[in-house]
Amino acid sequence: MTVLALIIVLAVVAVLVVGGGVGLLVRSRRRPKPPVQAPDAPVLTADEPPTTTEPEDPGTLDGVPPEVESPAPTTTIERPEGTESRLVRLRRRLAGSQGGLGRGLLALLSRDRVDEDTWEEIEDTLITADVGVGPTQELVARLRERLRVEGGSTASVADVLREELTTLVGRDADRSLGTTGADGGPGVVLVVGVNGTGKTTTVGKLARMLVAEDRRVLLGAADTFRAAATEQLSTWGERVGVEVVTGPEGGDPASVAFDAVRRGAEDGADVVLVDTAGRLQNKAGLMDELGKVKRVVEKQAPVTEVLLVLDATTGQNGMTQARVFAEVVDVTGIVLTKLDGSAKGGIVVAVQRELGVPVKLVGLGEGPDDLAPFDPDGFVAALLGETD
Template sequence: MGDWLFLIIGIAVVGVLTLAGLLTSGRRRKGELPQGGTDVIVPTPTEGEVATDAPPEPAVAVEPDVAATPTLEKPEGTASRLVRLRQRLSRSQGGLGQGLLALLSRDRLDEDTWEAIEDTLLTADIGVAPTQSLVDKLRTRLRVEGGQTHDTRAVLREELIELVGTDMDRRLQVTGSDGKPGVVLVVGVNGAGKTTTVGKIARILVAEDLTVTLGAADTFRAAAVDQLATWGDRVGVAVVRGPEGSDPASVAFEAVKQGVDQGIDTVLVDTAGRLQNKAGLMDELSKVKRVIEKIAPVTEVLLVLDATTGQNGLIQARVFSEIVDVTGIVLTKLDGSAKGGIVVQVQRELGVPVKLVGLGEGPDDMAPFDAAAFVDALLG
């Protein structure tokens, strides 16, 4: 009887130890599960894929970590952006308008005065041809209306608005057709604020209740990918990214494919900063556009220009326009310069409108461009 008792006790002990081991193993496996994120990871393409325009293989999605989801921000609406940014622009650009008004309000508009007016306009980067055209119109109007009661400010305002342009379609084409998303390709040289611009546009679209996906196709600069992911996280927008140095066209394609599959309204694709004298990189940018259009048309190509670069910005604009058919301009850093005339010059150079302006470092310091509001800000 004693032997049987010892045998039963031994079996019970072994059973308890086995059960404890199974529970410990289960807890260890649960702790080893990968932590998720909001990104979609695009596999590195093979050399053959990089060399061709063939669509890449599907990406592998990482499940989101619900517990780590940050509190989403509510972006500012367009109306309040326009009011605030008009005030900022007025403070930074008012010197140009006030200088012109002071010259035009002189009792006698002699040749020295008109020459000073021309110099003021040229200094503001309006350009030689637009400056001469504006001065000729002002001279004619003020001479003809000189014997009548006239408002010099009103005359200047009307002519500046016409110069900036009221007949251009400045709407952003951010939605597609036939169930496909709008695809916005954002291009520009390093340092113009391109990645930041993509993030700010995403906020504008989210404020308008549009669904957005971001494509981090600037794969050669890890900081750009991380920066874009941060912008996306703040407003709950998914980011498609690939390993550092991977094919930008693969990332762009996958972002648009996800947009199509998920019924997203707009896909914003950030591209690497291109030096306009690097033919290979420009060819690569052209390839990105071709690959995207295998799945959905590109509805907008926005060229981001630093408003402080002046003539160099025009050279960049010209080259990009030849490669990817630019449809709109985004002017950044307009608040820190009195050279607002770059708006006039770049539009004349490309024949495409300025659609957005950035006037500060804040996340919502970007707004649609409005010719009348811009001129009013110039005049203070």
């Protein structure tokens, strides 16, 4: 064999060896790798069903406590103040704001000599206090007669003045609220008055007063022309857990009032209080509509009380409003608000004499329980500056 042939043979052998190694390497790369099994996972066989494990307590992860969902906020239902404590507190407040009238009269009547000039001062004091001309003349005539006949000391003068003022205010008038319906139905109370007198607030405060007496109350927001009135009444109702029936803004007030009374009858309410739109006494159309509200409500149940809310600070100017409202809806009772402000105590006498109906409730502040039944004896005592 020549050298050339030997070289060729060796070259062929080398090629075969290298080719075989490469083929083995390629096949090894193409072979699939066995699956990698998690070290903690159990090996399952065809006969073994899968098992589940409880998830780890999230409270133990990394020492971080789990998030706890906050409970939904709840509305706290308030317990209104009772009637007796209202009367005591409001009498003291009234004595502070109105006591000047009675004390002034007592000082004049206790002079050593009560002459004609003194009686003129007494008349002026009463008229300035919004008692009105007619009631003032009657009171002065009775005082002059009794003091002429009885005379006496300062103590007896004070007793005479107290008795005559109480007679003037009216001790025998029926001041109970008509909140009881007939045949098991709810009492229906319409609350009327001009915007700005505190009408909607009075409805809310009256609801609180009735709730304190354990009465089941429902409110009707029939002042549909003023969105703020509906919102305000709803807030009053939420605070004492009282349902409020509302309607669309600008809707028919009579329809809302009708629905409220119907709902009250269905739900077994004791009293339905209906807040009506504040009417201006010089707008005949609106006043006619107020009359419509009353007529529509009475198709569902009799109206047992119509309360007229008057701002006591308007004095004699409020008499025109009072007369018109009385003509339209047959007012059965009066609520005097803001009596602790710049109001004159004599307005109680004047408005009763004008309408022939009694003052049944008085408001003496802005607090939620600053409304109380009107008590003639307590009122006169407050006029005389007596707090107890």
